[in-house]
Amino acid sequence: MQKCVEAFLFFFFKEMDLQKIRQHIIDTRKQMHLLNEIQVNKRTVFEIGIKRLYFFATPLSVKQLRNWRIYLNFEMSEGQHERIVVLFERCLMPCALYEEFWILYARYMERHSIEAARSVFVRACRTHLPLKYTLHLQWALFEEQHGQLDSARAIFCNLQNVLPEVAMVRVRHANFERRIGNLQEAERLLREGIQKSSAPEMAAFYTGKLARLLLKLKKEPEKARDVLIEGLKMVPNSPYLHQCLLETEVSRDAVDDVIHCVERALNSNIHDTVKGILSQRRLEFLEDCGNNIKSLRNAFDEHQKLIKQEELKRKANYKYEEDKKAKTQSFKPPVGDIVIPGVPQPEIPSPAPPLVSKESATVSPAQTTTVNVKTENKPVPYQKPPPVQPRFHQPRPPAQPYFPRQRAPVQNFIPVVFRARISPPMPPPHMGGPPVQFPPYNYEPWQPPNFEEYNRPPPWNFNRLYLPY
Numbered sequence: 001m002q003k004c005v006e007a008f009l010f011f012f013f014k015e016m017d018l019q020k021i022r023q024h025i026i027d028t029r030k031q032m033h034l035l036n037e038i039q040v041n042k043r044t045v046f047e048i049g050i051k052r053l054y055f056f057a058t059p060l061s062v063k064q065l066r067n068w069r070i071y072l073n074f075e076m077s078e079g080q081h082e083r084i085v086v087l088f089e090r091c092l093m094p095c096a097l098y099e100e101f102w103i104l105y106a107r108y109m110e111r112h113s114i115e116a117a118r119s120v121f122v123r124a125c126r127t128h129l130p131l132k133y134t135l136h137l138q139w140a141l142f143e144e145q146h147g148q149l150d151s152a153r154a155i156f157c158n159l160q161n162v163l164p165e166v167a168m169v170r171v172r173h174a175n176f177e178r179r180i181g182n183l184q185e186a187e188r189l190l191r192e193g194i195q196k197s198s199a200p201e202m203a204a205f206y207t208g209k210l211a212r213l214l215l216k217l218k219k220e221p222e223k224a225r226d227v228l229i230e231g232l233k234m235v236p237n238s239p240y241l242h243q244c245l246l247e248t249e250v251s252r253d254a255v256d257d258v259i260h261c262v263e264r265a266l267n268s269n270i271h272d273t274v275k276g277i278l279s280q281r282r283l284e285f286l287e288d289c290g291n292n293i294k295s296l297r298n299a300f301d302e303h304q305k306l307i308k309q310e311e312l313k314r315k316a317n318y319k320y321e322e323d324k325k326a327k328t329q330s331f332k333p334p335v336g337d338i339v340i341p342g343v344p345q346p347e348i349p350s351p352a353p354p355l356v357s358k359e360s361a362t363v364s365p366a367q368t369t370t371v372n373v374k375t376e377n378k379p380v381p382y383q384k385p386p387p388v389q390p391r392f393h394q395p396r397p398p399a400q401p402y403f404p405r406q407r408a409p410v411q412n413f414i415p416v417v418f419r420a421r422i423s424p425p426m427p428p429p430h431m432g433g434p435p436v437q438f439p440p441y442n443y444e445p446w447q448p449p450n451f452e453e454y455n456r457p458p459p460w461n462f463n464r465l466y467l468p469y
Contacts, residue, residue, distance in 0.1 A: 046071040052094045060094060068095060076108065096128045097136040106142070114146055133169055134161055140176070149180060167193070169204060171209060183217060194231075194401065204238040207231035211244050221252050232264070238263075239274040243423060255290050258282060259299070266302070272310055279303045 049067035052060065068091050075084045077337040079241040088105045102124040110117040121139040129135050136159045156173040163169055170193045174186040193206040206228060214224040218277045224406045235241060242265040262282040266275055283303050286296045297304065 042074075043071075046074065053090070055093055055096055059097075065098070068101070072101075072104065081112065093161070099124070099129055099132050102129070102135060103138055105421060106138070110142070117142065131162065133163055133166055136276070137169070137172055140172070144176065144179075164196070165198065166203060170206075174209070174213075178217065183213070187218075188215060200235045201238070204231055204235045204241050207245045208240055215248055215251065221248055224248050225257075227251070237269045239270045242268070242270065242274070242278060246281060250281075250285055253289060255286070255292075255295075258285055259295060262299075266306075272306070272313070276303075276306050276310060279306050320437060 004320050046067060049064070049071075051064060072084075072087060072091060075087050078084075088101075088108070091101055092105065102120065105121040106117045106124075109120055121135075125132075125136050125139055136155055140152045140155040140159075143149075143155065153176070156169070156176060159169050160173060170189055174189040177183075177186040177189065187210065190206050190210040194203050194210065197206060198201040207230075211224040211227045211231075214220045214227065225245070225248050228241055228248060231241050232238070232245065242261070244259065246261050246265070249261050259282065262278050265278045274401060279299070279302060283296075286299055290296055
């Protein structure tokens with residue numbers, strides 16, 4: 001008996017433990033399900049906005065790109081690395097031709113692994129976007145930041161061979177050489193750019209960069225001045241070179257050279273605004289560093305003349321615009337027989353009747369003389385033009401039924417005695433009978449009105465089963 005009780009208690013408590021274990025598993029599964037449902041609800045809006053999950057040559061819409069940006073920012077704010085990497089890989093399938101997503105992916109992976117970020121740059125620059133120089137420049141900056149100078153120089157050289165006409169690539173390469181202390185190579189790159197430039201504006205740009213390098217870093221203002229003067233011989237009307245030369249002369253504290261530089265700029269064909277800026281800079285320099293009062297007064301007078309000329313031009317342009325606006329706004333329609341539709345016409349007051357005295361009022365009719373008073377032309381009221389007749393304004397003839405010849409009704413064989421009392425049936429229309437009146441059919445432009453000539457049913461027979469639109 002005791003053994004039976006022990007066995008019963010053992011199985012009872014064992015069953016209770018199993019129930020508790022089952023309940024614990026169910027509770028944990030429910031909790032996982034609720035958490036999963038919350039995460040899914042957070043991402044449902046972004047997933048619905050994704051319309052393309054594959055690569056295609058046509059660009060994505062602005063709405064699609066915005067949805068990817070917001071989705072990536074949301075995942076990065078959540079902080080789950082695996083989800084972020086998977087989402088970036090999903091994004092780069094349809095957005096493989098957009099460098100902004102590659103740069104964002106590389107900068108994110110840089111926080112976790114430098115090799116992973118480098119692999120992202122390699123995939124982007126060598127496979128998907130080999131001609132996007134902005135992405136290559138970001139890759140070069142990444143390699144320079146992490147101490148791989150040879151890799152960064154190789155990136156610059158390869159990109160410069162592929163895109164030799166892009167000024168940003170050469171300037172970034174020169175700045176890279178300057179940062180690592182190789183000023184001779186930076187100067188060589190800028191001089192090579194001046195020689196190989198196809199446009200004068202590009203040559204002026206490289207000349208200004210080279211002059212600044214010689215002036216600020218190598219401390220050679222004379223060479224910088226010579227470079228700028230040579231550049232002005234090639235491009236005499238470049239405001240950028242005139243400003244660079246003035247800056248160089250001011251740094252040398254050469255008063256005569258500053259005056260000569262500004263006079264050269266004022267005699268060129270640059271814009272008046274740039275001339276005013278250079279004249280103001282010359283006047284300030286002479287006031288601060290000059291010793292000759294005569295040159296200061298001459299500079300002041302020339303500056304006042306430039307200000308007056310600019311003010312006159314501004315007033316002339318303003319007056320021209322005001323006159324043009326006044327002509328368009330103050331248009332008055334002519335008064336008289338000419339009436340413009342839609343424009344209100346002013347009413348012309350009728351002349352007052354002449355004053356008549358008592359003596360003139362008693363004059364006999366024989367003595368009265370007719371006076372032709374010339375009345376003024378009154379405006380003719382606007383009359384609407386006659387309505388435009390439609391293309392098919394004439395009514396079409398009514399549709400006639402069509403009876404095939406093999407199915408035409410045949411007259412009944414009626415005895416002669418009853419034939420006088422019973423009227424025979426009318427023959428069909430094609431045999432001389434009266435036409436059957438049906439509702440008129442509106443023909444389309446491509447349908448001929450003489451459809452009875454065709455040996456086929458008319459169009460209206462088909463429309464009897466359908467309602468017209």
